[in-house]
Amino acid sequence: MTSSTRRWLKRNRTNFAVGVGVLGAGYVAGQYVLSKVAETRQRMAEDRVSKENLRRRFQQNQEDCTITVLALLPTATEHILEALPVERITQDLQQKKAERLGRSASNVDSATPLPSSGPSSVTDDDGKSLASLHTDDYVHASQMTASITGSGELGNSRPMKSKAQLWNDLKISSATRAFTLLYTLSLLTLLTRIQLNLLGRRNYLSSVVSMASHSPQDPTISLENHDDDNVEQSYGNDFETNRRFLTFSWWLLHRGWRDVMEKVETAVKAVLGPLNPREDIPLERLSTLILEVRRNVEGTTLVERRSHKWLPYLLPPQDQEETVLRESGILRSQTNTQDSSIPSPPPSPSQSSPSPLSPATPLRRLLDETSDLIDSPPFTQILTLLLDTTFSYLTDHQIRTDAYKLLEPSNVPQVQGVPDLDSGLEKAKLANILAVMTRQAHAIGNGVPNRYAQAIEDVKELEAFAAVIYSSHFEFEALGDGEGSGVGGVQRREETKKQEPKVVDTATGMFENVWGRITGQ
Numbered sequence: 001m002t003s004s005t006r007r008w009l010k011r012n013r014t015n016f017a018v019g020v021g022v023l024g025a026g027y028v029a030g031q032y033v034l035s036k037v038a039e040t041r042q043r044m045a046e047d048r049v050s051k052e053n054l055r056r057r058f059q060q061n062q063e064d065c066t067i068t069v070l071a072l073l074p075t076a077t078e079h080i081l082e083a084l085p086v087e088r089i090t091q092d093l094q095q096k097k098a099e100r101l102g103r104s105a106s107n108v109d110s111a112t113p114l115p116s117s118g119p120s121s122v123t124d125d126d127g128k129s130l131a132s133l134h135t136d137d138y139v140h141a142s143q144m145t146a147s148i149t150g151s152g153e154l155g156n157s158r159p160m161k162s163k164a165q166l167w168n169d170l171k172i173s174s175a176t177r178a179f180t181l182l183y184t185l186s187l188l189t190l191l192t193r194i195q196l197n198l199l200g201r202r203n204y205l206s207s208v209v210s211m212a213s214h215s216p217q218d219p220t221i222s223l224e225n226h227d228d229d230n231v232e233q234s235y236g237n238d239f240e241t242n243r244r245f246l247t248f249s250w251w252l253l254h255r256g257w258r259d260v261m262e263k264v265e266t267a268v269k270a271v272l273g274p275l276n277p278r279e280d281i282p283l284e285r286l287s288t289l290i291l292e293v294r295r296n297v298e299g300t301t302l303v304e305r306r307s308h309k310w311l312p313y314l315l316p317p318q319d320q321e322e323t324v325l326r327e328s329g330i331l332r333s334q335t336n337t338q339d340s341s342i343p344s345p346p347p348s349p350s351q352s353s354p355s356p357l358s359p360a361t362p363l364r365r366l367l368d369e370t371s372d373l374i375d376s377p378p379f380t381q382i383l384t385l386l387l388d389t390t391f392s393y394l395t396d397h398q399i400r401t402d403a404y405k406l407l408e409p410s411n412v413p414q415v416q417g418v419p420d421l422d423s424g425l426e427k428a429k430l431a432n433i434l435a436v437m438t439r440q441a442h443a444i445g446n447g448v449p450n451r452y453a454q455a456i457e458d459v460k461e462l463e464a465f466a467a468v469i470y471s472s473h474f475e476f477e478a479l480g481d482g483e484g485s486g487v488g489g490v491q492r493r494e495e496t497k498k499q500e501p502k503v504v505d506t507a508t509g510m511f512e513n514v515w516g517r518i519t520g521q
Contacts, residue, residue, distance in 0.1 A: 054204065058470055061200040065192050065466070066457060069185075070450060072192070075253045076184050077445025083261060084177040086438050089170045096163055167277050174434040174441075175268045178394065179293065180261045181444040182452070184252070186386040187260070189456055191249060191314050194373050197469040198366055199242050204470075238362065243330065245366045248315055250328045256313040267296035277434070280427040283404055287395055294387065305384060311374045315367065321357050373469065382465045386456055393455045394440060402436045403428040 009016070161169070271292045275281075281289075299305040316324050325331045357364055373379060400406050404426045444452050456462065 054471075057200065057204055058467065061196055061470065062193075062463065062466060065189075065196050066453065068192050068196065069189050070453060072249060072253060073185060073188060073450075073453075074446055076188070076257045077181065079254065079257060080177060080180055080184070080261065080445070081441070083258070084173040084180075086170060086173045086177060086441070089166055089173060090438075092161070093163070093166050093170065096166070168273075171272060171275070171277055171430070171434060172265065172268055174437045175272055175293075176261065176265045178437040178441045178444065179264045179268065179290075180257065181441055182387065182390045182394065183260050183264060183297070184257050185444060185452060186383055186390060186456070187256070187310065187314060188249070188252060189386060189453075189462070190379065190383060191252060191370075191374075193462065193466045194370055194469060195246055195249070197466045198369060199245065201470050202362075241362045241366070244325060244363050247328045247330050248321075248324060248367065248370075250324055251316045252314050254327075255316070259313055263297055264293070267293045270296060275430055277429070277431040279430050281430055281433065282425070282427050283395075283400060283406070286399070286433065290391060290395060294391065298384070298387070306377050306380050308380070309375065310379070310383065311371055314374055315371060318357075321367070378465060378468075382459075382461055385459055385461050389455050389459055390444075390452050393452060394437075398440050398443075399428075399433055399436050402439075403432045 271289055299308050322331070357367075397408055401408060406426060443450075
């Protein structure tokens, strides 16, 4: 029995070997497939968590942009209200009206009045216009102080102007102030979106690289700071760099708005200058006039709008960048932190720290990339959409309801095939329209809640523009930080551009390609 079993096993040992080999191979293949399935599931879960983390960070970043705009806008508003004191002009007109009424009353006592309807109607129109322009609730504090001082000095501080001159100043200043605030709000929104999304992208990349640099088997946190492997400093999680970069919005808030105001004022004088404040203007014509003002500011054709350079309004020239840091208090605060009582020897050239704006610093790369984004065609496209939204809200909502006494477009019952003719037939005096613009200037700059900022938030292309900035150039960001060379600066850094044209062209082309796919162009 034993020998027969041994002979049977000996005869079939090849079959047994093949069977065992097949079973072993099947087991190994099964384990391999199971491991790959588990790895795929883990990778999908990690991707899902990463995408959710990226989405959450992006949404939080956009909320921070809105809060930042609302916090910075009153600074520019204060300067614009001081430069265009519409309320003070209104008080001068009211003072002239009071003097005229006083003289009329004295003449009535000395002479017999004659019935006349013409002058009384003119006087009534002036009274209604001035009453609508009188906005005590919106008078700025500096303007109130100036008016009190001026009335105390009997107008000696300002040259006396005629009634026609005051009405012309009121007409130009009211429209210029409202339009300048709309342009400032739109430009500040875009600049803040670019700044915070660039910093958000760098901080996100910093967190990703920091997580990847730690071994999964070693969950401990190392407190050592290796100078050669400082990931946070390399990828933008640097508080001083971020603070200096955000400080450059000072230029628009203190200098750039004035250039915008001068350009808008020139366009307003050319379009609204010939109009009479007592003239009746239909809503359709008012929209045409405002559009003509915008064309004079931005350009008539698409080519002119794209060729218009908004960079000088938003960022200073390269030779004034350190001046901005000093004027904003950044460099001065750092100097004051040092103990001046302890004399220190002058640093040698080898020991002196490099300038924060030198070509190899992260701040320089951030400014260069910001400049490239401002000069890109998508920036002009988004700015046009934001201006369309804000000017439409001013005209089709506020002026339509307050000056023309019409319902808002969303509340007007529409019949299919029948156009809304009320807006084309209804007229309003230009003085009443200017009164609405005067009140809306305060709502644009200091409104709580700010309806114009909320209207800007509803522009979907703005979020798409921010998403492109936030999610693009990751590989070029890593290349630039690792090698000490940025990806931006085509206009502001000519020498570096000559050294690395391929990286610059590829990064800029990628941004425009992604934006083109999003917008379908």
